[in-house]
Amino acid sequence: MSFxxxxxxxxxxxxxxxxxxxxERLFNPKIQNVPVVVLSxxxxxxxxxxxxxxxxxxxxxxxxxxxxxxxxxxxxxIFSSNYSLYGDLSRRVMKVLKGFxxxxxxxxxxxxxxxxxxxxxxxxxxxxxxxRDRVLKWTGIPTSVGISSTKTLSKVAxxxxxxxxxxxxxxxxxxxxxLKDFDVGDVWGVGxxxxxxYKKNGVDNAYKLKNISNTWVKKSTNVLGAxxxxxxxxxxxxxLETQETKRKSCCVSRSFGKKVTSIExxxxxxxxxxxxxxxxxxxxxxxxKAITVFIRTSPFDKNRKYYSxxxxxxxxxxxxxxxxxxxxxxxxxxxxxxYGYFYQxxxxxxxxxxxxxxxxxxxxxxxxxxxxxxxMKAIDxxxxxxxxNAISIAQAGINNTWKMRRKYSSKIDTxxxxxxxxxxx
DNA sequence: TCTGGGGTCCTAGGACCC
DNA sequence: TCTGGGGTCCTAGGACCC
Numbered sequence: 001m002s003f004x005x006x007x008x009x010x011x012x013x014x015x016x017x018x019x020x021x022x023x024e025r026l027f028n029p030k031i032q033n034v035p036v037v038v039l040s041x042x043x044x045x046x047x048x049x050x051x052x053x054x055x056x057x058x059x060x061x062x063x064x065x066x067x068x069x070x071x072x073x074x075x076x077x078i079f080s081s082n083y084s085l086y087g088d089l090s091r092r093v094m095k096v097l098k099g100f101x102x103x104x105x106x107x108x109x110x111x112x113x114x115x116x117x118x119x120x121x122x123x124x125x126x127x128x129x130x131x132r133d134r135v136l137k138w139t140g141i142p143t144s145v146g147i148s149s150t151k152t153l154s155k156v157a158x159x160x161x162x163x164x165x166x167x168x169x170x171x172x173x174x175x176x177x178x179l180k181d182f183d184v185g186d187v188w189g190v191g192x193x194x195x196x197x198y199k200k201n202g203v204d205n206a207y208k209l210k211n212i213s214n215t216w217v218k219k220s221t222n223v224l225g226a227x228x229x230x231x232x233x234x235x236x237x238x239x240l241e242t243q244e245t246k247r248k249s250c251c252v253s254r255s256f257g258k259k260v261t262s263i264e265x266x267x268x269x270x271x272x273x274x275x276x277x278x279x280x281x282x283x284x285x286x287x288x289k290a291i292t293v294f295i296r297t298s299p300f301d302k303n304r305k306y307y308s309x310x311x312x313x314x315x316x317x318x319x320x321x322x323x324x325x326x327x328x329x330x331x332x333x334x335x336x337x338x339y340g341y342f343y344q345x346x347x348x349x350x351x352x353x354x355x356x357x358x359x360x361x362x363x364x365x366x367x368x369x370x371x372x373x374x375x376m377k378a379i380d381x382x383x384x385x386x387x388x389n390a391i392s393i394a395q396a397g398i399n400n401t402w403k404m405r406r407k408y409s410s411k412i413d414t415x416x417x418x419x420x421x422x423x424x425x
Numbered sequence: 426t427c428t429g430g431g432g433t434c435c436t437a438g439g440a441c442c443c
Numbered sequence: 444t445c446t447g448g449g450g451t452c453c454t455a456g457g458a459c460c461c
Contacts, residue, residue, distance in 0.1 A: 040429035047429070047461095063428035081429085108461045191459050222435060224459080251431055258426090300428055312454095347430090405427090 009236055010116045010124060012147045013154040014097060014131060017162065019110035019141070020048035023089050024079050026140045027412050035076040039064055042255045042404040043080055080406040084413065092139045100131055105241045113151060113240055121172065128168035147171065151238045152231035155188040156206065179207035179232065189228040194221060206232060246284055246353070252277040253294070253347020256402040260343045266295060267330055268397030269346045274329050275392060277350050278322040279383065282376055287318035289352035291325055293332040298344035309336040318354055321372045322379065325350070326395065 016022060020038035025031055035052035039045065046062050056074050058067050064078075071078060090109045098104055103115035119127050128145040135143050146158025148171040160178060161169040171178060185195035187206050197220065203209050210232040218226050227237040252273040260266060270293060281288060294310035311332040319325065329348055382391045389396070 042427090042429065044427080044429050061428090065427040068427090111461075189459070193458065222458095224435075247432075249432075253430065255429070298428080345429095349431095404429095 008117075008234075009149050010119065010121075010147060011149070011151055011154045011236075011240065012114045012116050012128060012131070012145055013107075013151070013158045014112050014114065014135070014143050014145050015158050015162070016093060016110035017142045017144055018048055018050050019090075020079075020081060020086055021050045021053075022141050023082075023086050024410055025050075026089070027410065031077045035074055036079070037067075037071075037076055038079045038081050039408065040081060042257060043407055044255065047081065078408045080409040082410060082412060085410075089139065089141060093135055093141055093143075096135050096138050097131070099134075100127075103240060103242050106244075113154065115240055115242075116147060121170075125168055125170045128170065132167055145169070148175070149234045150231040150236045151240070152188050152228055153234065156182060156186075156232075159186060175234075176207055176210075179210055180205055182206035184209050187228060187232070189224060194225060197221070246286060246355070248353055249349055249351040250277050250281055250286075250288070250353065251347060251349045252280070253345060254404055255345045256343065257405045258402060259298070260346075260402050261341070263333070263337045263339075265397075265402050266333060266337060266343060266346055267395060269402055270329050270333050270348060271326050271393065271395040272389075272397075273346070273348045274326045275322050275389070275396060277348055278320055278325050278376075279380055281350060281353060282320045282356075282380060285356050286353045287320045287356045288315065288325070288350035289318045289354065290314050290350070291328055291332070292349040292351065293329045293336065293347075294349070295333070295336060295343055295346045297341050301342070301344075304342055307338060307341045309338075311336050312351075318352075318356075320356060321376060323372070323393070326393065330395070 018036075021036045024036065024038060033052070034050075035056055035058075036050040037046050037053045037058060038048040040047045043064055045064060046058055046060065046067060049058055049060065053076055056070055056076070058070055058076070070076065086109060093110075094104075094106050094112060097112050097114060101114040101116060101118075105113040107113055114131075116124055116127065124147055128147055132143050132145055135141060144158055144161040144166075145168045146154045146156065146161050147169070148154045148157050153171055153175065156178065157169040157171040159182070160171075161167060182205055184190055184198045184204055184206055185192075187209060190198065190209075198204070198209060201220075203212060209229060212229055214226070214229075217229050230237045254269065254273070256269070260269070274291075290312055292310055292312040294308070296308035297304065297306055299306060299308075313328050313332050315324075315328065379391050383389065
């Protein structure tokens, strides 16, 4: 059996260029052609860089304090991250992309896969350009487009498009030449460990990985490793996930702006995280059956003893009730807290999430659930209207000395963003 | 002084059962 | 004094992603 070229699948990966930096640039004409970086929460690490910043040698994920000298010397513009702004712009980009294909997988805040199988090979590059142009014109965000027969290959194509600023790359006959030039560690699904293993065995580029023996890869890695190899050969193994699915776990955690030693401060932060997580799952109409609390000291501090611990509490009845979850998590915290350590981070994870419509049978549940449901709805409504944590509980604390640093925020918030004039086209 | 946060999936190995 | 074998289910931890 053979397939004609026209029956072959085509998938595009559209990826926003330096997404967070591009978002900041939309509101600040002064930072167009200069080096710009956006920092992670707590102003900890570099998580987005403009091309100018990359050229200077600022690496992805590097701690900010390590690049401070480079920043000063080159007058790099620094921004604390502003996720509500990036989320808003992301939704706009995705909305434009939905106009090109109804088979779309929103893969991350700045990436989406589109099924373009219905476009002829000869036309697909032009189509990619059309997508880029429209996203740029309607949202102001620059993108790169990679197109090929599998998701993994479209990732490769996108990577190349970014690197040589082609904008759009369609990988087809030229695929092997490109793969020979492509570091094995840059292949989607090949992380640090796999990269090490492959290179140890002489497989240092994507072309060699493509031609590796099936038995070896199955024996030496796992099913995902084997799938990656098949995808490099142009055999689709990873489906486009066009259905939006609900999350299976929900984690809220933060590093502290200053190290924390007392259980009272830890309790405040855990309470805050709990309230936020509970609100998130209620928004998605979900309930949880297990809550994990974790705390840890800094893994980088060589002068102090490291401590990290967590505890998971199974809940008898699935719930999304803030007060219940706070109560359980604080009980958990008491069990893992140890005096005498300088804590750097605390968080909670809600797991075993389920649809709240499928309630478990319990005699008391109907009454209890109903009353708490009304209260939670009132809390969520007020917080949505007057800002997050307008209604909180006393334990969350008011003077939060442990709150994270956000020294370089552009202070563009969702409200002011919404009030900006929209570009008409 | 200062090193993010939020996810998913896979697998080995333990617990348990007959 | 002698130690089976096979199956399922669950979970912690690792690897990966952005």
